[in-house]
Amino acid sequence: MVSSRVVALALLGLSTLCSAQGTLMGIPDCAIDCMIKALPETTCGPTNQTCLCADTKFSDAVTPCVVASCTVKEALAVANTSITQCERPATDQTAVIHWVSGVATVLSTVFVAMRLVSRAAKLGAWGNDDTAVMVAFAFDVALYIIITLLAKVGLGRDIWKLPMWQIPEFIKLMLVVEIMYVLAIAASKSSILFFYCRIFPDKRFRNAVWAVQIFNAVVALSFLILFTAQCQPFSYFWTQWDGEHHGQCIDFGTAGLVHLALQVAIDLAILVLPITQIYSLQMDARRKAGVMAMFLTGIFVTIVTCLRIQGLAQDSTWFNISVAALGPIILTHVEASVCITVACMPNGWQLFKIFSSHVVKMSTTLVSKKGSLASNNQTSALGRELEDRPLKSPATESTAFPEESVHSPLRV
Numbered sequence: 077m078v079s080s081r082v083v084a085l086a087l088l089g090l091s092t093l094c095s096a097q098g099t100l101m102g103i104p105d106c107a108i109d110c111m112i113k114a115l116p117e118t119t120c121g122p123t124n125q126t127c128l129c130a131d132t133k134f135s136d137a138v139t140p141c142v143v144a145s146c147t148v149k150e151a152l153a154v155a156n157t158s159i160t161q162c163e164r165p166a167t168d169q170t171a172v173i174h175w176v177s178g179v180a181t182v183l184s185t186v187f188v189a190m191r192l193v194s195r196a197a198k199l200g201a202w203g204n205d206d207t208a209v210m211v212a213f214a215f216d217v218a219l220y221i222i223i224t225l226l227a228k229v230g231l232g233r234d235i236w237k238l239p240m241w242q243i244p245e246f247i248k249l250m251l252v253v254e255i256m257y258v259l260a261i262a263a264s265k266s267s268i269l270f271f272y273c274r275i276f277p278d279k280r281f282r283n284a285v286w287a288v289q290i291f292n293a294v295v296a297l298s299f300l301i302l303f304t305a306q307c308q309p310f311s312y313f314w315t316q317w318d319g320e321h322h323g324q325c326i327d328f329g330t331a332g333l334v335h336l337a338l339q340v341a342i343d344l345a346i347l348v349l350p351i352t353q354i355y356s357l358q359m360d361a362r363r364k365a366g367v368m369a370m371f372l373t374g375i376f377v378t379i380v381t382c383l384r385i386q387g388l389a390q391d392s393t394w395f396n397i398s399v400a401a402l403g404p405i406i407l408t409h410v411e412a413s414v415c416i417t418v419a420c421m422p423n424g425w426q427l428f429k430i431f432s433s434h435v436v437k438m439s440t441t442l443v444s445k446k447g448s449l450a451s452n453n454q455t456s457a458l459g460r461e462l463e464d465r466p467l468k469s470p471a472t473e474s475t476a477f478p479e480e481s482v483h484s485p486l487r488v
Contacts, residue, residue, distance in 0.1 A: 103157070104150040110141035129162035148318050155236035167399050169232035173223060176406050180413035181220045187420035188213045194423040199430075205270035209419045212263035216416055219256045219409045222249055230398040231405065238398060240318075246398060247314040253405055254303050254332075260412040261339065262296035267419040268346055276353045288345045295342070299335050306331065317397075336381055343378040377418055380411040 114137035120127035128134060142151060191209065195202055223231070229246045230238040238246070269289045273282050307313040312323030 103154055104146055106145035106150060107142060107154050110138045110145060113141060114138040125161065129164075147320070149240060149320075152236045152240070159234075159236065166237060167232070167234050167396075169399070169402055170227050173227045173232050173402070173406065177220055177223045177409050180410045181217065184213060184216050184413040184416040187417045187424055190427050191420040191423040194427055199427075200423075203270065203274055205267045205274060205419070208263050208267035208270055209416060212260050212267060212412070212416050212419070215256050215260035215263065216409075216412050219253065219260060219412055222252050222256060223405060223409055225249055226253070226405065232402050233398055235396050235398045243317055243398075244314040247317065250401060250405070251303065251313060253408060255300065257408045257412055258296055258299050258303065258335070261415055262292055264412065264415040264419050265292050265342060265346060271419070271422065272349060276350070278353065281349070281353055285349060288342065288349070292342055295335070295338050299331070302326070302331055339381050340378055343375075343381065347375060347378070377411060377415045380407055380414055383407055 114134055115122065117137040118128065118131050118134040120131050120134065146154075188209065191206065194200060195206060226246065226249045229242050229249065231246070235243065266289060269285050269292070272285045276282070276285075304310075306328060307316070307323055307325040309323055312321060312325060315321040316323060316325065
């Protein structure tokens, strides 16, 4: 998991360390030998730290030798020392992890709460879609907790800054993130499909929904088995990084890309299915467009999935895994949270309509009360002024107050 690019960084400024300190403390013999062999490739003086740190020809000449001669642990130890001497800035994106993961969790929590409120208010009966989304939310919260733990053990920081014992713990948590992601995504998409069965009665449509439902379950189960059995022995998943253990693993990057491609296919099916039913509903074009727009919000899930595919494809050869894995892991949580949000969006829209209608009703009531109070005051004053005058005929009164005739067409 740590490639030759780490080793190249490790050798920068190495000769300066040896010359300035007069010692080889912490620098393995394999690295010293490789550096000496590569000196003819550089025009820098052996004590010119600034020049050696910037000379890519020197590092390119040293890298193949170090890959063949040094262990991963030796390369990481040298990297930590030499990069410090070259005054290269350390990477620390812990704050980004907490902000993005926190916002994603808050978003899903708000929409799940709205769903529970709608059920508590008896706006709909509890169904399979509600159960599925609650299961998905439980895995989403688990994702937040695990990603927080990942940040503590090194996510977003350079791998050569981590203690050696911490790297296997980091890799173990990465595996747990993938498992929680598969479960959260499968459950949230299952909730959406159960919701389709609840609102659309057409038998052929329901058969199509159940076909997608079964496919979604098979994909989830298959990749759960694949992710948990990808290495033999199982522990080789988190011990292979140092090159000191023996075993074999499938190509994890390829497996991840295949899973994401299948998720895009499921997303497209979920997007297309309701459109076929909404198109045939007896409602005006404006309402159809509004309902379709609500269902098409699921396209955001597809967008996030495509971003994850792009990230995995670009980082298929990670050299600084604790930093390179940050984007895919964060997008994993964002995708799960957005999928849960989309599953709860109909309930959120339902509550919004009820809330807005109550606000309009209260506003109308307040305006009516103010108008009634003003009218009563005017009537009292008018009564005192005209109390000695004769009453007008009904015809005259009708002519003086024509509001009923003006507003009657609206009431129809």
